[in-house]
Amino acid sequence: MNVNATNSALIGVYAAQGQMDAAAQAAARSGLIGDGGNSVNAATGDIVDxxxxxxxxxxxxxxxxxxxxxxxxxxxxxxxVIA
Structure with missing residues (x-):
């Protein structure tokens, strides 16, 4: 059983969930900054990433x-085969 492969996959999923959380927080914060939508665009890019x-x-x-x-x-x- 390849435990390392399973662990690697789970670590990747956990990291992706962390990225989603960070992007959602950035999107929530960006609405408070009146810079002509640049922060919103950046947050949208973060969400896509x-x-x-x-x-x-x-x-x-x-x-x-x-x-x-x-x-x-x-x-x-x-x-x-052995059996």
Missing amino acids: AVVGGANASTAQAVNLAMLRRAMDMQKSIID
Whole structure:
């Protein structure tokens, strides 16, 4: 069982959640600054970056889980051959 792959995927998801939280806070703060919408645009960019980061983390998690499944299948095959 590839625990490292699973841990890496979970760390990526956790980091993406942190990015989303930070982007939401930036968006909430930006409405209070009267700079012609520049802060709103920056916060929107942060949100887009966080969403992309979340999508990348989800993709990495799916790949890592697929690799974990293959490793477990190989272990089962080895056990079957030995038995």
